Amino acid sequence: MQREMFACENGLQGDPRLKAISEAIRVIPHFPKQGIMFQDITTLLLDHKAFKDTIDIFVDRYKHMNISVVAGVEARGFIFGPPIALAIGAKFVPLRKPRKLPGQVISENYVLEYGTDCLEMHVGAVQPGERALVIDDLVATGGTLSAAIKLLERARAEVVECACVIGVPEIKDQILLGWLLSSLSRIALTQVVGLSTSRAVWDALQKHYASKSRARIMQLRPQTVMLQQHPVANVAT
Amino acid sequence: MSDNGKCEDPRVHDIKTKIRVVPNFPKPGIMFQDITTLLLDPKAFKDTVDLFVERYKGKNISVVAGVEARGFIFGPPIALAIGAKFVPLRKPRKLPGEVIREEYVLEYGTDCLEMHIGAVEAGERALVVDDLIATGGTLCAAMNLLEHVGAEVVECACVIELPDLKSTAIRTIKLFSAGSAIGHLSLAQSKECVKFLLARSYVE
Numbered sequence: 001m002q003r004e005m006f007a008c009e010n011g012l013q014g015d016p017r018l019k020a021i022s023e024a025i026r027v028i029p030h031f032p033k034q035g036i037m038f039q040d041i042t043t044l045l046l047d048h049k050a051f052k053d054t055i056d057i058f059v060d061r062y063k064h065m066n067i068s069v070v071a072g073v074e075a076r077g078f079i080f081g082p083p084i085a086l087a088i089g090a091k092f093v094p095l096r097k098p099r100k101l102p103g104q105v106i107s108e109n110y111v112l113e114y115g116t117d118c119l120e121m122h123v124g125a126v127q128p129g130e131r132a133l134v135i136d137d138l139v140a141t142g143g144t145l146s147a148a149i150k151l152l153e154r155a156r157a158e159v160v161e162c163a164c165v166i167g168v169p170e171i172k173d174q175i176l177l178g179w180l181l182s183s184l185s186r187i188a189l190t191q192v193v194g195l196s197t198s199r200a201v202w203d204a205l206q207k208h209y210a211s212k213s214r215a216r217i218m219q220l221r222p223q224t225v226m227l228q229q230h231p232v233a234n235v236a237t
Numbered sequence: 238m239s240d241n242g243k244c245e246d247p248r249v250h251d252i253k254t255k256i257r258v259v260p261n262f263p264k265p266g267i268m269f270q271d272i273t274t275l276l277l278d279p280k281a282f283k284d285t286v287d288l289f290v291e292r293y294k295g296k297n298i299s300v301v302a303g304v305e306a307r308g309f310i311f312g313p314p315i316a317l318a319i320g321a322k323f324v325p326l327r328k329p330r331k332l333p334g335e336v337i338r339e340e341y342v343l344e345y346g347t348d349c350l351e352m353h354i355g356a357v358e359a360g361e362r363a364l365v366v367d368d369l370i371a372t373g374g375t376l377c378a379a380m381n382l383l384e385h386v387g388a389e390v391v392e393c394a395c396v397i398e399l400p401d402l403k404s405t406a407i408r409t410i411k412l413f414s415a416g417s418a419i420g421h422l423s424l425a426q427s428k429e430c431v432k433f434l435l436a437r438s439y440v441e
Contacts, residue, residue, distance in 0.1 A: 028333035038333045042353055045313070045323040052317055075331075078309035079323070082276070086283055086314055092276040094310070102259035102269045122273060 017053040024050040025166065039166045041076060041137045055080065058163055059087040062133060065160055069132035071095050071152060073119070073144055076137035080165060084135065093125045095134075095148050106154055110147035119144065121151040128156035138166040141174060173198050248284040255281045256397065270397050272307060272368045286311065289394050290318040293364060298391055300363035302326050302383060304350070304375055307368035311396065315366060324356045326365075326379050337385060341378040350375065352382040359387025369397040 024044040031038040045051050062084065071093045072081025078094060085092040097118070098107065104123040109116050126132065134148045139162065149159045176198040181189065184205075191208045192201045255275040262269040276282050293315065302324045303312025309325060316323040329338070329349045336351040357363065365379045370393070380390045 026334075031333040032330070040333050042325060042332065042356070045316075045325070046356060048316070048320055048322055051313075051323065055317065075306045075309055075327075078306055079313050079325070082282075082310050083314050083317055085276075085279070086286065089279050091279055092282065092310070094273060094276070094306075096306075099263070100306070101273065102262040102271050103257075125273070125277060 015057070017050075017057065020047070020050045021054050021057075021165075039138055039168065041079075041165060044165070045079065054165060055083045055087065058084050058135075062161075062163070063088045066131055067133050067160055068130045069093055069126055069152070069157060071121070071126075071132055071134050071148060073134070073136040073148055074100070077135045080137060081135040084133070084163075090133070091125075093121060093132075095119050095121050095151060106151060108147040108150045108154075110143045112143065117144075119147045119151060121155070126152060126155040126157045130157040131160050132157045133160055134162040136162075136164050138168060139164040140168045177201060246288065248281075248288065251278075251281050252285050252288075252396075270369055272310075272396060275396075276310065285396060286314045286318070289315050289366075293392075293394075294319045296391065297362055298364050299361045300324055300357050300383070300388060302352070302357075302363055302365050302379060304365070304367040304379055305331070308366045311368060311394075312366040315364070315394075321364070322356075324352065324363075326350050326352050326382060337382060339378040339381045339385075341374045343374070348375075350378045350382060352386075354386075357383060357386050357388045361388045362391050363388045364391055365393040367393075367395050370395040 021044065024047045026040045026043045028038040028040050030036065044054065058080070067088060068090050070081050070085035070088070070090045072078050072095065074094060074096045081094075082092045084090075094101070098120055101120050101122055105120040106123060107118050107120045109118050132152045134145055134152070136145060136148075139145055145162045145164075149162070152159050177196070180198055180201050181192070184192070188205065192204050195201050195204060252275065255278050257271045257274045259269040259271050261267065275285065289311070296319075298319060299321050301312045301316035301319070301321045303309050303326065305325060305327045312325075313323045315321075325332070327350070329351055332351050332353055335354040337354060338349055338351050340347050340349050363383045365376055365383070367376060367379075370376055376393045376395075380393070383390050
């Protein structure tokens with residue numbers, strides 16, 4: 001399922017505000033665990049101008065799209081969502097971890113690397129037919145955003161777009177990976193089980209089939225040398 | 238209920254009516270003050286933010302610290318409007334990088350608030366924002382964090398005050414172990430050094 005995603009750099013090539021925004025985000029290695037390069041937006045929030053510019057960029061894009069709902073994913077979506085909602089005249093709907101919202105809720109489970117998690121939204125917060133925006137600070141696998149979209153669609157709202165300050169490169173790779181895998185035969189798929197990047201898949205396929213291809217070429221070459229044209233028979237003139 | 242000696246701002250009435258009470262949440266006997274219904278009304282939400290902005294603009298406040306998670310909803314719009322930075326105060330292990338921690342007492346057990354080292358500098362004037370003040374425990378932890386790095390907490394701003402705040406605060410003083418938190422609460426009682434601004438939108 002393809003969803004339009006708006007990462008800061010898309011369609012904004014050369015916007016003078018982007019450089020400062022990008023530089024204001026700091027990377028913390030190995031948080032929350034080894035191997036993860038954590039994109040920390042708190043340093044962006046310390047720079048008033050850069051924070052304001054971030055909000056303005058989103059507001060400029062969405063203010064004429066007739067959006068009546070801004071849904072923010074707990075907790076960093078709560079930081080960016082409300083200023084956008086206030087500026088475009090929309091309501092703000094918090095999407096929360098389980099058991100945080102009082103009153104009646106609908107829940108949507110989603111898959112994590114290990115295990116599952118769950119997002120909740122208040123019943124009655126969103127009306128059928130409303131046009132909605134989903135906000136989070138960052139999109140990685142898209143799992144959380146997919147759950148957010150499902151919640152809004154279950155309430156029969158239309159999700160116009162998902163807006164994130166940071167688009168982690170892995171998401172583009174995940175899309176590419178999905179295309180690669182869907183183009184493979186069953187036999188080829190067995191060679192790439194468990195691989196999680198498109199590069200890894202490509203390398204595995206190349207390694208596996210290149211050796212066979214080389215062998216096949218060696219087989220065919222002498223045969224082509226030996227080929228002779230048979231006498232042509234019964235050619236009509 | 239705190240009275241600033243003026244007539245109630247006409248916007249406050251609508252704000253009050255937008256807050257809903259959910260009985261017995263998160264546990265029996267608690268009447269939960271739910272601000273999410275306020276957020277569904279763009280005008281009332283805007284009015285809430287405006288009330289705070291009007292009070293704090295031009296007071297040379299450079300830091301708005303919001304308490305996770307509902308302080309994240311009200312704090313940033315205020316920070317953006319008054320030209321201040323926004324500093325999230327979070328539950329343990331959420332903030333990456335180096336943090337300082339402040340423990341505080343709950344009814345049963347303790348909890349903890351964290352702030353990034355380097356987010357706030359000595360001498361900065363700060364505002365603490367949360368949706369609601371009950372015992373004041375969380376806000377005191379927030380104030381301690383900011384004062385620990387040498388900032389001056391100008392005020393704590395909350396949308397809702399629970400009516401029995403003062404009596405609960407006195408109880409809380411006795412429960413806290415010796416430390417600056419006690420001093421702050423008692424200062425608040427006697428000298429009003431830390432003032433709590435309320436939009437007076439609690440619901441009976």
